[in-house]
Amino acid sequence: MSDLLERLRGRGWRMTAQRRVVAEVLDGEHVHLTADEVHARAVAKLPEISRATVYNTLGELVSLGEVLEVATDKRAKRYDPNAHRPHHHLVCARCGAIRDVHPDGNPLADLPESERFGFMVSDVEVTYRGVCPNCAAA
Amino acid sequence: MSDLLERLRGRGWRMTAQRRVVAEVLDGEHVHLTADEVHARAVAKLPEISRATVYNTLGELVSLGEVLEVATDKRAKRYDPNAHRPHHHLVCARCGAIRDVHPDGNPLADLPESERFGFMVSDVEVTYRGVCPNCAAA
DNA sequence: CGCCACATTGGACTTTGTCCAAGTAAGGGG
DNA sequence: CCCCTTACTTGGACAAAGTCCAATGTGGCG
Numbered sequence: 001m002s003d004l005l006e007r008l009r010g011r012g013w014r015m016t017a018q019r020r021v022v023a024e025v026l027d028g029e030h031v032h033l034t035a036d037e038v039h040a041r042a043v044a045k046l047p048e049i050s051r052a053t054v055y056n057t058l059g060e061l062v063s064l065g066e067v068l069e070v071a072t073d074k075r076a077k078r079y080d081p082n083a084h085r086p087h088h089h090l091v092c093a094r095c096g097a098i099r100d101v102h103p104d105g106n107p108l109a110d111l112p113e114s115e116r117f118g119f120m121v122s123d124v125e126v127t128y129r130g131v132c133p134n135c136a137a138a
Numbered sequence: 139m140s141d142l143l144e145r146l147r148g149r150g151w152r153m154t155a156q157r158r159v160v161a162e163v164l165d166g167e168h169v170h171l172t173a174d175e176v177h178a179r180a181v182a183k184l185p186e187i188s189r190a191t192v193y194n195t196l197g198e199l200v201s202l203g204e205v206l207e208v209a210t211d212k213r214a215k216r217y218d219p220n221a222h223r224p225h226h227h228l229v230c231a232r233c234g235a236i237r238d239v240h241p242d243g244n245p246l247a248d249l250p251e252s253e254r255f256g257f258m259v260s261d262v263e264v265t266y267r268g269v270c271p272n273c274a275a276a
Numbered sequence: 277c278g279c280c281a282c283a284t285t286g287g288a289c290t291t292t293g294t295c296c297a298a299g300t301a302a303g304g305g306g
Numbered sequence: 307c308c309c310c311t312t313a314c315t316t317g318g319a320c321a322a323a324g325t326c327c328a329a330t331g332t333g334g335c336g
Contacts, residue, residue, distance in 0.1 A: 014301090014302055014303075014312090014313060014314065015302075015303095016301080016302075016313095016314065016315080018314080018315070019314090034292090035292080035293080036291090036292080048315095048316085049315085049316095050315065050316050051293090051316095051317090052293095052294085052295085052315075052316065052317075053314080053315055055292095055293065055294075056314085056315085071209055071210065071211050072209075073209065075291085075292085076212070076291080076292060076293090077211075077212050077292085077293090090249075090253075090254070090255065090257055092257065093260075099255055101249060101253045101254075101255075102253060103245065103248040103249045103250070103253060104248045104250060105243060105245065105248035107243065107245055107248075107264055107266075110241040110242045110245075111228075111239060111241045111266055112241070112242065115228075115239045115240060115241060116228070116239075117228065117237055117239075117270075117271075118270070118271035118274075119228055119230065119266075119268040119269060120268045120269045120274060121228065121266050121267070121268035122231075122267060122268050122269075123266070123268070124264060124265065124266050124267070125264070125265045125267065126245055126262060126264050126265075127262065127263045127264075127265075128245075128246075128249060128257075128259050128261070128262050129259070129260060129261040129262070129263065130254075130257040130258045130259035130261070131257060131258045131260075132256070132257050133255070133256035133257065136256075136258060152281095152282065152283070152332090152333055152334075154282095154283065154284080154332080154333070156283080156284070157283090172323090173323075173324080174322090174323080186284095187284085187285095188284065188285050188286065189285095189286085189324090190284075190285065190287095190324095190325085190326085191284055191285075193323095193324065193325075194283085194284085212292075212293075212323095213322090213323090214322080214323060214324090215323085215324090
């Protein structure tokens with residue numbers, strides 16, 4: 001995990017207590033947190049950290065490609081610390097749980113030139129929806 | 139398009155001027171409007187219609203399965219009147235515009251049993267991201 | 277054609293996120 | 307080791323999208 005801090009320093013990040021805390025929160029959680037959840041956990045380690053800083057830092061981590069933004073439901077964005085292994089998401093339609101999955105195939109290759117309408121397509125996101133074992137049992 | 143109104147009446151909808159207007163707006167547009175855009179167009183036809191009614195009506199259309207909600211990011215939800223033909227979306231990262239696309243391949247088939255974690259997977263949503271010709275030019 | 281359950285309204289409220297001017301501190305140069 | 311520059315942080319105001327609610331209106335059954 002100090003890998004992450006190393007990489008960030010290498011990219012010219014000024015290393016502040018606030019950024020360290022946000023990075024630690026993301027690195028410690030292997031779930032997908034909302035910005036407010038990140039803020040809540042960050043406050044537990046550094047009480048005076050502000051909401052604006054958490055938003056800024058998350059935004060920077062996203063543009064550096066260290067963290068992914070995921071909008072699976074219509075509520076808050078979630079932040080996915082697992083940016084270095086490409087993957088997609090499996091979402092439970094009942095309880096909202098999210099799992100990472102690694103399907104075969106490459107959906108980008110499945111979009112022919114004739115279906116790109118002049119867009120410069122750079123990325124694809126796949127969201128599988130279903131019912132998780134817990135909810136199916138209940 | 140009166141198909142839509144017929145189906146809705148058949149499902150016990152009380153047919154009000156407001157609902158008719160919202161249905162007409164959606165039916166007339168083959169793009170994906172935000173709730174506010176639907177409201178703006180509805181006001182043009184029925185000046186006293188309220189925002190709350192547009193939100194209510196869109197919500198009802200979604201739960202009846204006549205319209206799809208598309209949440210591509212944390213901007214406004216968009217409403218996709220084309221609920222009866224399966225397709226995926228191409229989203230502009232800058233301006234949020236959405237196009238329907240029909241890629242090859244079947245992503246559901248690309249998710250092996252070992253990656254389903256006991257979920258009953260029923261649906262898959264694919265979102266391609268890029269920059270549209272307009273935004274690329276600007 | 278009258279009634280009442282269902283619809284509509286507008287405004288207050290909530291949630292999520294952005295912006296900004298002023299204060300603070302990281303870390304390289306001396 | 308200290309200072310200076312400059313990037314970073316802060317809190318509060320603001321904005322956008324959506325929800326809620328009590329009062330009012332009305333579609334359409336009987």
